[in-house]
Amino acid sequence: MEKFIGSKEFISFCHSAFDNIPIAIDFLDKDGRMIYINKAFSDFLKIPIEDMIGKIVTEINPTSKFLWALNKKKADIAVRHVFPNDREAICHRIPIFDNQGNLMGGLGMILFEKVNEMKEILKKCEILDKKLKLYKKEIARLNRAKYTLSDIIGDSKPMKLCKRTVKKIANLNLNVLITGESGVGKELFAQAIHNESDRAHMPFVSINTSAIPENLLESELFGYEGGSFTGAKAEGNIGKFEIANGGTIFLDEIADMPYYMQAKILRVIQEREITRIGDNKPIPIDVKIISATHKNLENKIAEKKFREDLYYRLNVLNLQIPPLRERAGDIPKLAEDFLIAFHKEYGLYRKLSKDAMEILMKYSWPGNVRELRNVLGKASVNAEDTIITDKDLPANLFIDLIVKGNQGESGFYNILKKVEKELIEKALVQSNNNKAEAARILEIPRMTLYRKIEDLKINI
Structure with missing residues (x-):
């Protein structure tokens, strides 16, 4: 193996691989003797190749530190060096070892011929890095989860159980399926899961898959390259999964997702990567998926409208939100909270009469918490006094x-x-x-x- 670095096969390989590339490259044996140097390096030094082969590197360049790198068996990466012809460059000096850790030789490379050029590139990279960090912070700020567990009202037994479940599952890096009737507050719980997790400082991105036209859903989720289709932005567009990278994506109304898109979501879960429309380069992602539905997914599977394999991938952890009629004890506190919010937002100070509260407690609330809020909003406007009575209710x-x-x-x-x-x-x-x-x-x-x-x- 030690002989390979200076063998005819190796030299032949170097000629075929490096002779015609514009990057300056040379190879030394373990004693620091030049065994190969390409034309780009020869032109840089202004020394013919035949005058350098077989010589110790310091005979060619007395100021070279390559022998130091070989003796110390330590790579010298991106170092500034002035050559005998007064040309300045950024160089790599990299020792090469066999499988047993024995020194075989070294690789030399000129990374930048102009130090000022490299400094300018580094400066631009630093600026871009700062901008990228700012953009990431801004994305996280704009796509943040507003609600925490403390914002979710309810001390009834079913709600306490839900909140305990949220705390248990929040930091597990597993997908969550939230089920429950329309209006129970599934997105509030999705946000609470995110805020209870170690991803809380990263983006929370919510998308209602049933509200986006089918022909736009893929580009919305995965993004696209410029000019990928008619009407696409020239500069392209980043998708929801990329925005949510490192954080959480909430896919609401998952049962209504088109069947062809379900296969694409399944692939994202399996491969942990997405590909923009019009591009073939996969982008790695680290996203926790929380999905939600008020429909029975098992029935949708039986009807061949939902993929069974996707169902099991999404339903790793499950959170069932109880309907309002099963936790009527939470209605007084919910009603109070809504009325306080209306007072702050619209200046309408209202209280509920005993009779009105009794009706609210007995009603079945098919629209759940959302319906309760709407009813109280209308009653607050209809009421002719500060007290909402039963006659103000629909x-x-x-x-x-x-x-x-x-x-x-x-x-x-x-x-x-x-x-x-x-x-x-x-x-x-x-x-x-x-x-x-x-x-x-x-x-x-x-x-x-x-x-x-x-x-x-x-x-x-």
């Missing part, structure tokens, strides 16, 4: 309660008539038998109200 809350109270009745038509009668009677009580006001509360024309009062035999 009619559908009462329909829900009345239907629940009449579940023992037989026949849909009979139930509907009874519900309609009770609603009209309630509106008349609220309006002190003012029919015009009752029609406004019920949001129906006055003539329709008159007819229904007569048809349902309602006593005024």
Whole structure:
């Protein structure tokens, strides 16, 4: 092996590999004797190749430090050196060892012929590095998770269980699937998972996969090179996965992702890399994927609308968010928090009456926390006083309660008539038998109200 560095085979290899390249390269044996030097180096030194082969390097260049690198068996990387012809350059001097660690020789290389040129490049690299760090900080700032566990309201048993689960799974570098009905706050929990993790200082990127047109979803997730397709930006565009690199990406409504895109997401999970549209160079990524859906993915798999292999890749850890009707005890604190927010945002100071709170507690909330917020927002605007009463609440809350109270009745038509009668009677009580006001509360024309009062035999 020691003989190989000076063998005919090695010299022949050097000629074929380095003779015609523009980088100045030479090889020394273990004693510092020149065994190969290419034309680029010869031209740089202005010494013919035949005058250098076989000579000790210090005979060619008395100021050379190459013998020091060989004796110390230590690489001399990117060092400034002035040659006998007064030319200055940045050089590498690298000892070469065999498999047993024995010195075989050395490789010399001129990296930059002009030191000022190298300094300028280094300066530009330093500036670019600073800018890159600033851009990364800005990306992380703009794509940050706002909500933490302390922002999620709820002390009920189901919510305490959810919060404990978040703390358990946050620092596990595994994908998480969040399930729960629409409006339960799945993104809040996704943000809380991110903020509880050691990725909290890195970007959190959220994307609703059902809200983006199918033909744009791939470019949105993976980015594209300039001119990749009609309408593409000339400078290209970075994708959500790249923005989230080092942090977390939240894929909401994952059940509605197009089937062809599911295969691409699966590949990202398996290979831990993405490829921009119009490019063939893979980009390594380190991203935690949190996905969410209010749909039954197992049913979607049975319908051949969702990939089973992707399901198991996403559902490594699972967080099930309970619906609001299963944690009614959290409603008073949620309502209070929303009313305080409305006061700060719109200047509407409101409190809930006992009757109004009782209705909120009994309602089934199919739209969950999102619906509760909307109901309280409308009630705050409708209320004529600081106290929100039951008359300020929307009619559908009462329909829900009345239907629940009449579940023992037989026949849909009979139930509907009874519900309609009770609603009209309630509106008349609220309006002190003012029919015009009752029609406004019920949001129906006055003539329709008159007819229904007569048809349902309602006593005024």
